[in-house]
Amino acid sequence: MTKIAKRVFDTLILGAGGAGLRAALQLSQADAQVAVVSKVFPTRSHTVAAQGGVNAALANVSEDNWHWHMYDTIKGSDYLGDQDAIEYMCRAASKLVYELEHYGVPFSRLDNGKIYQRPFGGQSQNFGASQATRTCAAADRTGHAILHTLYQQNIRAKSHFFDEYFAIDLLRDDEGTFLGALVIDIATGEPLVIEAKTTFIATGGCGQLFRTTTNAHINTGDGMAMALRAGVPLQDMEFFQFHPTGIAGKGMLITEGARGEGGYLLNKDGERFMERYAPNVKDLASRDVVSRAIATEVREGRGCGPKGDHVMLQIAHLGADVVKKRLPGIRDLCQTFLHIDPIDTAIPVFPTAHYVMGGIPTDRHGQVVATFHDGPEEVVSGLYAAGECACVSVHGANRLGGNSLLDILVFGRAAGNQIIKHLKEHRYHKPLQEDAIDKAMQRLERWDKKGEGESVATLKAELKQVMENHCSVFRTAVVMQEGVDEIKKIRERLKDARLQDHSRVFNTSRIEALELENLVDISMATMLGALAREESRGAHSRIDFPTRDDKTWMKHSLYHLDGDRLDFKPVRTKPLTVETFPPKERVY
Amino acid sequence: MRFKIYRYNPDTDTEPYMQEVELKETHPGMMLRDALLALKEQDPSLSFRHSCGEGVCGSDGMNINGKNGLSCITPLAELKEPIEIRPLPGRPVIRDLVVDMGDFFDQYRAVKPYQIRKDPQKDVEILQSPIDRDKLDGLYECILCGCCSTACPSFWWNPKRFLGPAALLQSWRFLTDTRDQAEQERLDDLDGPYKLFRCHTIMNCLDVCPKGLSPTSAIGKIKELMLKKAI
Ligand SMILES: Cc1cc2nc3c(=O)[nH]c(=O)nc-3n(C[C@H](O)[C@H](O)[C@H](O)COP(=O)(O)OP(=O)(O)OC[C@H]3O[C@@H](n4cnc5c(N)ncnc54)[C@H](O)[C@@H]3O)c2cc1C
Numbered sequence: 118m119t120k121i122a123k124r125v126f127d128t129l130i131l132g133a134g135g136a137g138l139r140a141a142l143q144l145s146q147a148d149a150q151v152a153v154v155s156k157v158f159p160t161r162s163h164t165v166a167a168q169g170g171v172n173a174a175l176a177n178v179s180e181d182n183w184h185w186h187m188y189d190t191i192k193g194s195d196y197l198g199d200q201d202a203i204e205y206m207c208r209a210a211s212k213l214v215y216e217l218e219h220y221g222v223p224f225s226r227l228d229n230g231k232i233y234q235r236p237f238g239g240q241s242q243n244f245g246a247s248q249a250t251r252t253c254a255a256a257d258r259t260g261h262a263i264l265h266t267l268y269q270q271n272i273r274a275k276s277h278f279f280d281e282y283f284a285i286d287l288l289r290d291d292e293g294t295f296l297g298a299l300v301i302d303i304a305t306g307e308p309l310v311i312e313a314k315t316t317f318i319a320t321g322g323c324g325q326l327f328r329t330t331t332n333a334h335i336n337t338g339d340g341m342a343m344a345l346r347a348g349v350p351l352q353d354m355e356f357f358q359f360h361p362t363g364i365a366g367k368g369m370l371i372t373e374g375a376r377g378e379g380g381y382l383l384n385k386d387g388e389r390f391m392e393r394y395a396p397n398v399k400d401l402a403s404r405d406v407v408s409r410a411i412a413t414e415v416r417e418g419r420g421c422g423p424k425g426d427h428v429m430l431q432i433a434h435l436g437a438d439v440v441k442k443r444l445p446g447i448r449d450l451c452q453t454f455l456h457i458d459p460i461d462t463a464i465p466v467f468p469t470a471h472y473v474m475g476g477i478p479t480d481r482h483g484q485v486v487a488t489f490h491d492g493p494e495e496v497v498s499g500l501y502a503a504g505e506c507a508c509v510s511v512h513g514a515n516r517l518g519g520n521s522l523l524d525i526l527v528f529g530r531a532a533g534n535q536i537i538k539h540l541k542e543h544r545y546h547k548p549l550q551e552d553a554i555d556k557a558m559q560r561l562e563r564w565d566k567k568g569e570g571e572s573v574a575t576l577k578a579e580l581k582q583v584m585e586n587h588c589s590v591f592r593t594a595v596v597m598q599e600g601v602d603e604i605k606k607i608r609e610r611l612k613d614a615r616l617q618d619h620s621r622v623f624n625t626s627r628i629e630a631l632e633l634e635n636l637v638d639i640s641m642a643t644m645l646g647a648l649a650r651e652e653s654r655g656a657h658s659r660i661d662f663p664t665r666d667d668k669t670w671m672k673h674s675l676y677h678l679d680g681d682r683l684d685f686k687p688v689r690t691k692p693l694t695v696e697t698f699p700p701k702e703r704v705y
Numbered sequence: 706m707r708f709k710i711y712r713y714n715p716d717t718d719t720e721p722y723m724q725e726v727e728l729k730e731t732h733p734g735m736m737l738r739d740a741l742l743a744l745k746e747q748d749p750s751l752s753f754r755h756s757c758g759e760g761v762c763g764s765d766g767m768n769i770n771g772k773n774g775l776s777c778i779t780p781l782a783e784l785k786e787p788i789e790i791r792p793l794p795g796r797p798v799i800r801d802l803v804v805d806m807g808d809f810f811d812q813y814r815a816v817k818p819y820q821i822r823k824d825p826q827k828d829v830e831i832l833q834s835p836i837d838r839d840k841l842d843g844l845y846e847c848i849l850c851g852c853c854s855t856a857c858p859s860f861w862w863n864p865k866r867f868l869g870p871a872a873l874l875q876s877w878r879f880l881t882d883t884r885d886q887a888e889q890e891r892l893d894d895l896d897g898p899y900k901l902f903r904c905h906t907i908m909n910c911l912d913v914c915p916k917g918l919s920p921t922s923a924i925g926k927i928k929e930l931m932l933k934k935a936i
Pocket residue numbers: 131132133134135136137154155156157159162163164165166167168169170171172259260282283284285319320321322331332333335336339340370372471472503504505506518519520521522523525
C-alpha cells in the first residue's frame with residue numbers, strides 16, 4: 118500500500134460552521150496550532166442559512182435577564198434539557214453576543230444605537246408572565262452575518278484551513294485516546310492523515326435524513342456517524358425538530374422572526390387557528406406546539422390549497438417597510454421560489470424537518486462523555502464536540518428558536534478553552550498506530566469495488582422518503598416498526614451499492630456515497646430511539662402515547678451502533694447556582 | 706429540455722469538450738440546480754458544487770447561457786435552449802463545472818476583511834445609529850460566489866494583482882463601517898496601479914451579482930474617499 122501523507126497539529130477541528138470557527142478562534146488566539154477541516158469552503162457551511170437571530174437577554178427592548186431565558190429554555194425543552202448546561206449557556210449569552218458585535222457582526226440597530234432584538238417563540242419575561250424580546254438579529258440574515266464574521270476573525274487570527282477536505286473517520290489508539298482523523302482532499306481524491314492531540318467534532322446537523330428539509334445538501338450528520346463508528350453513542354436522537362414554517366412542498370425556511378415581527382397563521386377558513394392551541398401567546402408558542410397545530414389543521418381538513426395540504430403565513434399587514442427592512446431575505450425567497458411578494462400575498466407553509474436536538478453526548482465543556490463498558494459516564498480522552506452534531510443537552514426535547522446560534526457560540530468557545538487546558542497538560546503527541554489508519558482506509562476503499570450495483574442516489578431518495586413517512590411530526594409504534602424494517606433493508610442493499618465513477622479528481626459521487634452511509638446509521642438511531650420512547654415530549658409526539666410520562670421517561674436515550682442497542686441516563690436537573698425548575702405542565 | 710455542458714475530467718479526458726444531453730422530465734418551478742441534479746442521476750460523473758439550494762451559500766456559481774449566476778436560483782423556464790453551461794470563466798478548471806477559486810479567496814483575504822478596533826474593548830456593544838448601519842446594506846450580504854470577479858476582464862488578466870470586485874466590495878464594507886478604526890491603513894493598502902485602479906468600470910460585475918449588490922459603486926466610493934484624503 119502506498120504511504121499516506123501525514124500532517125501534525127496541536128488540535129484538529131472537523132467543521133467550519135459557527136461552532137468550529139468559534140472554537141478555532143479561541144484556539145488560534147491562544148497560539149495553538151489549529152487545523153480546521155471542512156468539506157465546503159467555510160462560508161458555505163449551513164450556519165450561513167440561519168435567519169432569525171440569536172438569543173441573549175441584553176434587555177435592549179424590554180426588561181430581561183438570563184434567569185428568565187433559562188426558565189424558557191428548560192420549559193421549551195419539555196424538561197429534558199440538562200439544567201446545569203442551560204444555566205451556563207444563558208449566563209454566557211450576553212457576553213458572547215457583545216463579543217460578536219466587537220468582531221464586526223452587522224447587527225440591525227435600534228434608534229438608540231443598540232443591537233436590535235425581536236420577539237421569538239417560547240420566550241417570556243418573568244417566568245412565563247409575558248412575551249420577551251430577546252432575539253438579536255442582523256435583519257433576517259443573522260447566520261450569514263455571524264458565519265462570515267467568524268471566518269473573517271479566523272483569517273485575522275491565522276487559523277489553518279483545509280478547505281474542501283472530507284473527513285472519513287476518527288483515529289484512535291488501543292487505549293481509546295482520539296488522535297486525529299483520516300480525511301481526503303476532495304479536489305485530488307488523495308487521503309491524508311491529520312494527527313492531533315485533540316479532535317473536535319463540529320460537523321453540524323443531519324437534516325438530509327428527511328425528504329422535505331430546511332437543511333442543505335451537505336447536512337448529512339457525518340460527525341455523528343463517525344462518533345458512532347468509533348464506539349461513542351448518540352443521545353436523544355428521537356428528538357427532531359420540524360419547523361412550523363417551511364415553504365410548503367419545497368422546504369425553504371421562513372424564519373420564526375416573521376411571526377416575531379407580527380405575522381400569523383391562517384387555515385382555509387381564514388381563521389387564526391393558533392388562538393385555539395395557545396390562547397396566551399398564539400403564533401409565538403414553542404415550535405413543537407405550532408408544528409403540531411398546523412399538522413392537526415391539515416389532518417382535520419382545514420388545510421389550504423387544492424390538496425388542503427398546507428396553511429398560510431400572513432405578513433402583508435406588517436407593511437412594505439417592515440418587510441423590506443426586517444425580512445428582506447425571506448421576501449427574496451418568496452419571490453424566487455413562489456413568485457409571490459409577501460408584501461401582498463400570504464405564504465403557503467407546512468412543518469419541515471429542521472434541526473436535530475440529539476447528537477454526540479458532551480458535558481458543558483464540550484468534552485465527549487460516554488458509558489463504554491456498562492460503567493459510569495466518563496470523559497472520552499481527546500474527543501470534543503459542539504454545535505448541532507452534539508447534545509449537551511441544552512435543547513432537550515425541543516429547541517427554542519434563536520438558541521442554536523447561541524449554543525454553537527457558547528459551547529464552541531467552551532470547548533476551545535477546555536482544549537487549551539488539555540494541550541497544556543499534554544505536551545507531546547501520543548503515537549498513532551498504522552492499523553488505526555488501515556481501518557479508516559477500508560471505508561474509503563470499499564467504494565473502489567467495480568461492477569453492477571444499486572445507485573447511491575436511489576437509496577438516498579428511498580431513505581429520505583422512509584424517514585418522512587415513518588418518523589414525522591406524529592408517530593405510532595406500528596408505523597415506526599415498519600420504518601425500522603425499511604431502514605434495515607436499505608442498510609443491507611447499501612452493502613451492494615456501487616459507484617460508476619471511480620476517478621479521483623473532485624469525485625462528488627464518492628463523497629455522496631460516504632455521506633449516505635452516515636445517514637443510514639443516523640436514521641436507525643433516530644427511528645429506534647423514537648420507537649422506544651413511549652411518551653410524548655417536545656418534538657416527539659406519539660399518537661399511541663399522547664402524554665408526557667415523567668416517572669418513566671425523564672431520561673436521555675443513548676443509541677449504540679454495535680448491536681443497535683439503546684440505554685439511558687438521567688437528566689441533570691441540578692443547575693449550577695440557582696434552584697431546579699421542576700417539571701410542570703407545559704402551556705403557552 | 707436540451708443542454709450543452711462543459712465536461713472535463715483530467716483523470717480520463719485529454720481535453721475539455723461540450724456534451725449534449727437531454728433532460729426528459731421537467732416540472733414547473735424547476736431551478737437549474739434541480740435539472741443538473743437530475744442529469745447527474747443519468748450520468749453520476751457530472752461534477753459541480755452546490756449546497757443550500759436557496760442562494761445563500763454561494764457554492765454554485767457557473768456560466769449559464771453566457772452569463773454568470775447561481776444555478777439554484779435560476780429558473781429553468783427563463784433559459785433559452787439548448788442551455789449552455791460552462792464553468793466560471795477565467796479560472797483554472799478542476800473538473801467539469803468545478804473551478805479553482807484560490808486566487809479569488811486570496812484576494813478576499815488580502816483586503817483584511819475583518820473589523821479592526823484600536824479602542825479598548827467595552828463590556829457592551831459599540832453603538833451604531835440605524836442610519837450608519839444602513840450603509841452596510843448592499844455590502845455585507847455578499848456570499849463570495851465569485852460570479853462578479855470571474856466576469857471581470859481586469860480580473861481575468863490580473864488575478865494576482867487586481868483585487869477584483871468581490872474583494873473591493875468587502876474593502877468598502879469595512880471602510881464605511883463606523884465601528885472600524887483602520888481607514889488610513891486600508892486606503893494605504895489599496896494604493897498602486899493594480900489593486901484598485903485596474904477597475905475600468907466595465908460594469909460586468911454589477912450586471913451578474915445574484916444578490917443584486919453593486920461592486921462598481923463600492924469601487925467608486927473607495928476612489929472618492931482616496932481622492933478626498935489626498936487633498
Ligand atoms: C434555514 C435555517 C435557519 C436557521 N435559523 C436559525 C436562527 O435564526 N437562530 C438559531 O439559533 N438557529 C437557527 N438555525 C439552526 C442553526 O443555524 C444551526 O443549528 C447551526 O448553525 C449549526 O452550526 P454548526 O456549526 O453546528 O454546523 P454547520 O454550520 O452546519 O457546519 C458544519 C460544518 O461541518 C463541515 N463538515 C460536515 N461534515 C464534514 C465532513 N465529513 N468532513 C469535513 N467537514 C465536514 C461542514 O463543511 C461545515 O463546515 C437555522 C437552521 C437552518 C437550517
